[in-house]
Amino acid sequence: MQFSMREVFAPKLFKSLTHYSRAQFGQDALAGIIVGIVAIPLAIAFGISSGVGPTEGLITAIIAGFLISLLGGSKVQIGGPTGAFIVIIYGIIQQYGITGLTIATIMAGIILVLMGLAHLGSVIKFVPYPVIIGFTAGIAVTIFSTQMNDFFGLGLTDVPANFIDKWIFYFHHFQPNWWAFGIGLFSLCVCIGMPLVTKRVPGSLAAIIFATIAVWLLKTYAPASWGIASLQTIGDLYELPHGIPAPHLPSVELEEGESVFTLIQRLFPSAFTIAMLGAIESLLSAMVADGVIGDKHNSNTELIAQGVANVVVPFFGGIPATGAIARTMTNINNGGRTPVAGIIHAIVLLLVLLFLAPLVGMIPMACLAAVLIMVSYGMSGWRTIYGLCKHPSRDLAVLAITFFLTVIFDLTVAIEIGILLALVLFLLRTSEATHIRTFHNEIDPNEDTDIQSNLEHLTIPDKVEVYEIDGPYFFGIANRFDDIMGRVSTETYPIRIIRMRKVPFVDSTAMHNLSMLIERSHREGMTIILSGVNQHVHKQLLKGGIEQMMNPENICPNIHVALHRAEILLRS
Numbered sequence: 001m002q003f004s005m006r007e008v009f010a011p012k013l014f015k016s017l018t019h020y021s022r023a024q025f026g027q028d029a030l031a032g033i034i035v036g037i038v039a040i041p042l043a044i045a046f047g048i049s050s051g052v053g054p055t056e057g058l059i060t061a062i063i064a065g066f067l068i069s070l071l072g073g074s075k076v077q078i079g080g081p082t083g084a085f086i087v088i089i090y091g092i093i094q095q096y097g098i099t100g101l102t103i104a105t106i107m108a109g110i111i112l113v114l115m116g117l118a119h120l121g122s123v124i125k126f127v128p129y130p131v132i133i134g135f136t137a138g139i140a141v142t143i144f145s146t147q148m149n150d151f152f153g154l155g156l157t158d159v160p161a162n163f164i165d166k167w168i169f170y171f172h173h174f175q176p177n178w179w180a181f182g183i184g185l186f187s188l189c190v191c192i193g194m195p196l197v198t199k200r201v202p203g204s205l206a207a208i209i210f211a212t213i214a215v216w217l218l219k220t221y222a223p224a225s226w227g228i229a230s231l232q233t234i235g236d237l238y239e240l241p242h243g244i245p246a247p248h249l250p251s252v253e254l255e256e257g258e259s260v261f262t263l264i265q266r267l268f269p270s271a272f273t274i275a276m277l278g279a280i281e282s283l284l285s286a287m288v289a290d291g292v293i294g295d296k297h298n299s300n301t302e303l304i305a306q307g308v309a310n311v312v313v314p315f316f317g318g319i320p321a322t323g324a325i326a327r328t329m330t331n332i333n334n335g336g337r338t339p340v341a342g343i344i345h346a347i348v349l350l351l352v353l354l355f356l357a358p359l360v361g362m363i364p365m366a367c368l369a370a371v372l373i374m375v376s377y378g379m380s381g382w383r384t385i386y387g388l389c390k391h392p393s394r395d396l397a398v399l400a401i402t403f404f405l406t407v408i409f410d411l412t413v414a415i416e417i418g419i420l421l422a423l424v425l426f427l428l429r430t431s432e433a434t435h436i437r438t439f440h441n442e443i444d445p446n447e448d449t450d451i452q453s454n455l456e457h458l459t460i461p462d463k464v465e466v467y468e469i470d471g472p473y474f475f476g477i478a479n480r481f482d483d484i485m486g487r488v489s490t491e492t493y494p495i496r497i498i499r500m501r502k503v504p505f506v507d508s509t510a511m512h513n514l515s516m517l518i519e520r521s522h523r524e525g526m527t528i529i530l531s532g533v534n535q536h537v538h539k540q541l542l543k544g545g546i547e548q549m550m551n552p553e554n555i556c557p558n559i560h561v562a563l564h565r566a567e568i569l570l571r572s
Contacts (some may be wrong), residue, residue: 008117009299012075024337029344031336035078036348038330039065041208042375044234044360045350045368046081047319048259049146050089052098053238054360055245055353056317057081062244062349064309064321069342070141071308073121073301074286076293076326078342079309083375084281085274087142088411092270094161101269102250102314107271112307118562119298124279128425130388130399131418132280133381138406138414139398140379143372152367153180153231161405179218179231182364187211187370204329211367212359219362220412234368235361242357244350247315274310274320275414276419282306282323292332314348317470318434324528326378327449397423427476434471436481443559458559464566466531470502475509490524495569513545518549527569529554531562 039459047057061080068079088119092101117123145163148170156173160166187207196202218228234240263540286297302323309321331341352360388396400420406414421571443458443466460466465488485496506514521528533541533555541547547555 008119009304010073010298010301011071011248011305012073012298012301012338013070013339013343016340020281020338021238025340026336028341031331031334032341033348034334034342035327035331035336035341036345036352037205038202039078039080039327040262040352040360041363041368041371042324042327043081044363045157045375046083046086046373048234048238048365048368049082049086049143049372050319051093052089052101052319054185054315056235056502058321058349058353059244060313060321061314062317062346062353063318064313064315065349066346067218067312068305068321068323069346070559071301071305071338071340072323072342073303073305074289074323074328075295075297075338076289076328076331076336076341077281077282077297077302077323078331079306079321079323080327081321082137082281082324083135083143083372083379084277084324086146087139087406088273088277089319090146091161091268091410091412092555096248096267096270099250100263100270101319104267104271104274105310105314106250107267107321108278109310109312110309110318111271111275111300112303112310114307115190115275115279116300116307119300121283121301121303123284124276124299124303126397126422127280128397128398128420128422130403131388132455133384133388134399134402135406135411135414135418137380137382137385138403139411140376140381141407143376143379147372147376150232150365151176151181151184151373153184153366155232160556172318174420177230179226179228180364181541183231183364184210184366184370186214187364187367188373190376191299191370204374207370208367209496210287211370214361215458216289216362225462232365233361234363234365237365238361240357243354243355245317248317250314250549263562269416271304272422273415276415278306278310278322279303279322281325285323285325285328287327289332290331291333300398301546306443308350313499321402335422335424341344348397350516357395386440394425394428397481398422398553430472430474434469434473434477436477436484437470439466439468449523458563459493460563461567461570463493463570464497464563466497466499466501468502471512472507473503474505474506474507478510478513481482490521490526494525495527495529495566496521497529497531497566499531499559499562500537501534501558502536503534506537506540508544509510511546514546516543516550527554529562530567531556531559533557535553 043057043061044054047054047060065078065080068077089101092104122478142163143168149159154173156169160169190207190210191203194201194206196330215231215233222228261290268434269321283299286299286302290296306322313319313321335530385399388399400422402414402418439460441460443460467484518528528550553565556565
């Protein structure tokens with residue numbers, strides 16, 4: 001199949017502007033402002049929890065959000081940092097430092113662009129649901145575990161990255177700051193309770209506003225003996241600039257005897273994980289959005305836009321970005337219908353960084369921890385997991401394995417094994433969908449339909465055996481078919497008809513096994529007749545040299561001709 005460049009890369013913004021109206025701009029502007037406000041606490045929280053800082057989170061939301069809306073293949077996708085990246089970013093920084101994260105993010109962006117150019121946008125959608133739910137739930141548990149330090153105000157440094165070691169470390173050093181815990185608990189209650197009061201104001205935004213005001217009042221008017229000074233805010237830990245840093249090239253510090261190529265090799269698994277996670281999350285978000293607004297996104301364009309964003313953002317100190325489902329749905333629910341809303345959301349965040357940095361510095365860390373605890377709860381998908389318990393045990397096992405690998409090991413291992421599990425699951429189900437039936441004496445045409453007809457039974461001559469392959473004829477089936485064929489001696493059935501009318505394709509293993517079967521038939525005096533070979537499969541047989549190995553008359557268009565051919569061979 002051939003694709004034009006326009007089909008591969010066709011940003012929705014330019015098509016949306018062809019029939020743009022003032023009324024639509026009003027809706028997009030309102031939606032963009034609301035989404036921008038919603039994105040403020042999330043961008044800050046994701047940046048801090050990833051091991052960088054609030055500035056990096058905001059910069060990523062601004063630049064990546066702008067580029068994804070400008071170049072993306074979805075009308076309503078909102079891009080930026082997401083909770084799914086926290087675990088992988090934190091692990092990369094601990095192992096390779098900020099430089100390693102920068103290089104890995106740029107590599108991931110290049111991988112995403114190449115995936116889009118190679119038309120792999122639709123392939124990502126075939127990752128099984130249990131795999132996605134497994135590592136999403138695992139990420140949620142990991143995010144939750146990383147917030148205990150700030151939620152309880154433990155003030156711990158050098159917290160282990162490993163899940164089990166982290167909790168052991170918490171228990172051994174559990175001396176909570178009750179002011180921090182009180183603010184965190186208050187913020188958590190606001191996040192939970194706000195949707196019960198009004199859904200127009202996000203719970204995370206309300207929690208940050210109320211908690212920040214409360215902490216400011218306490219620090220200003222409470223007596224020093226209360227110990228409120230020990231309550232940490234963003235400004236106590238991070239220096240907030242008043243603008244976007246100038247772009248700069250990453251400084252690569254190599255270990256002794258190491259080359260840049262060696263560093264790239266070491267970072268490739270992490271880059272691949274970022275790319276796959278970004279591709280899956282962004283395309284899932286776009287698919288959910290399509291169902292709500294009745295549109296169809298261009299998955300390849302979306303991948304290219306995500307890739308460009310991840311190539312550009314690191315030069316400004318940002319972190320990996322992708323499409324964010326929660327912010328995308330907020331955009332839709334507030335009337336956003338074109339990428340203009342996403343661009344306005346980025347402008348709102350830019351204004352916050354330029355003019356409201358001092359206020360951002362007053363946000364308590366415990367409040368951000370509460371916001372991320374709610375994010376992890378939303379990501380956990382426990383209702384979906386409960387529903388999957390009623391599904392086949394194989395799906396539940398795949399989910400459990402992916403979840404376990406994500407929590408106990410890391411996301412890189414989980415995604416690699418998860419993709420492998422997806423492939424194995426696909427092959428198993430494809431193998432189960434292909435059936436091999438053996439016929440002697442007669443064939444009942446009514447077995448192939450749920451409508452009883454008056455078609456006569458087809459009589460199979462003596463010494464003729466008919467095998468019907470129902471489904472794809474690939475390596476998972478080829479070996480099974482060889483075993484079935486080998487159980488019967490040539491003397492009993494010297495003529496064997498292979499009925500292939502329901503075979504949509506054959507792979508190289510099946511072609512090899514078929515050629516070996518024909519060679520064996522020549523040695524043992526057995527005749528192979530192929531029946532009902534469709535045009536596509538026939539071309540494959542021709543290319544594979546199978547037709548040259550056989551008498552052309554033994555490749556028959558249907559079972560009637562094949563049975564007639566068998567009778568002629570028996571008489572000769």
